[in-house]
Amino acid sequence: MNLRSILSCLILISSFSTFAQTDTSHLRISLLTCSPGVELYSTFGHTALRVTDSARGVDMAYNYGTFDDRDPNFYAKFTRGIMLYALSNYSYQEFLQEYQYEHRGVIEQELLLTGEQKQHMYAALQENAQEQNRYYNYYFHTDNCTTRARDMIVRQTGASIVFKNILPEKIPTYRNLIHTYLDKSNQSWSKFGIDMCLGSNLDDRVTNDQSMFLPDYLMKGIDQAIADGHPLLAHTQTVVAAPPVPPAVNLVTPMFLFSILFVITGLLSFSNNKWAQRSLNVFDCIFFLFVGIFGILIVTLWAIRVDTVCRNNFNVFWALPTHFLAAFVVYLKRKWLQQYFRIVFVLTLLFTLCWFFIPQQINVAVLPLLGILLMRSYFRGNLPLKKRATTNAANIFQSSKAIDIEL
Structure with a gap:
């Protein structure tokens, strides 16, 4: 052991001794970090605080992640982003x-x-x-159970706390951090749904402090933090050793399903078989209906949510809400409908060509959907129009004259 290591150990022992001599509070305060679970709501883990008072026999957990789902308007509020969470304090053993x-x-x-x-x-x-x-208004990436615990430590201890950098050299976005957990648990459908609903605001690069909205990142931050010139962390222990969580088994992922649909649609689209064309009428009706519903959902969340996570969502440029109405008349051979699908083709093509320049990370499973949109809008935009019978007066007169001559 070199001299520098010996001096570091002596300084650390000295700081612990100083704390032991001056601390007569009988209090022990800890940060609890819980590992991810199987369900989507638990995918990102959880954070709580533990307070032990040995003089009074107190051992409590302070949990900022509780809410009441018995509210009759819970789902309406959830959709709008109005989620009222609360701090609950109860026995640490209960929590454990x-x-x-x-x-x-x-x-x-x-x-x-x-x-x-x-x-x-x-x-x-x-x-x-x-x-x-x-009670407080919960926002999952800016004000949640983890950020509340961190802010309580930083603001209410009276200590001057500095967090060292815990981010990699390539700074991740909020979406990158979320994807890390969803990919690890193989939740491809949840990832697709989240990417469809969350806008480009989630593609901002995070700062060191902002990354601590996730429990694991706050744990890393505490591990390296400095408080009043000394380490903030006294020691770490594993209270419950969790077995590895097996990733979800998804035999049918969005990419697989949409790719199969793309291939089938392509085969039917280039077929002259009448059965194929009748099948495409049904498929187009269902396909554009669902894409339109996605578009309506995107616009609705953009407009009604009180936070910004669903705003500036570029998915709306291919998932047009107007597809919902077009789905009910898709089989008609009308000039205005033909023009509509030509516009759809151009918009979808531009979106596809600009894939790498869009300031939002689009889920890769959208690519086969864009392929289907391009094919079906192209064919719908170039269908022959329905011929209308001419019944003008001149034709009627000519027909009558021809009959008179014959008679």
Whole structure:
């Protein structure tokens, strides 16, 4: 062991000794990081705070991730992004049993704070847990159970806390971070749905602090944080060792399903068989109906949500809401409908050509859908129009004259 290592150890031991001598609060405060679960809502893990008071026999978990789904307007509020979450404090053993039952891991990081700082934070948590103070508006990437725990540590301890950089050299976006967890658990359909609904605002590069909306990133941040010139972390322990979560089994992924549809549609589109053409009438009706529903959903979420996560969604340029109406008359041979599909073809082609320049990461499973749109809008835009019978007066007169002569 070299001299520098010995000096570092002595400084660390000295700082612990100083804290031990000055801390008469009997308090112990820890950050709890829970591993991801199987369900979508638990895919990103969870965060809570633990407070232990050995003098009073207190051992409580403070959890910012609770909500009441019994509200009759819960789903309407959820759609609008009005999600009222609350801080709940209850027995640590209760908290632990829940995660043991779900086979999810729990890692505890004890914070190295002075007695005064711990008392200050404990008092702030108790005040925050009062009925009139415990509720807050939840926003999943800016104000959630993890950011609330972090802010409680940073703002209520009275310590000067500095987080070292925990981001890779290539700075990820919010969407990149979300994809990491969805890919790991093989949730391809959830990933497709999220990418369809969330707009380009989620493609902003995150800062070091912003990345800590995810429990794992806050845990990394605490691990390397400095408080008043010394490490914020006292020590780490694994409370519950979680078995590896098996990835979801998806035999039919969006990319696979849409690619099969693209191939089948292509074969039918270039066939002159009457059965194929009748089948395409039905397919086009269903396909444009669902694409139109997607478009209506995108526009609705863009307009009604109180946060910004669904705004500036470039998917609306191919999932046009007007397709919902066109689906009901798709089989008609009218000039205005022909012009509509020609416009659709041009818009879809431009969107496809600009794929790498769009300031939003579009889900790769959209590519076969664009292929289907291009094919079907091209054929629909070039169908022969229905011939209309001419019944003008001159033709009637000529017909009558010819009959007179014959008679």
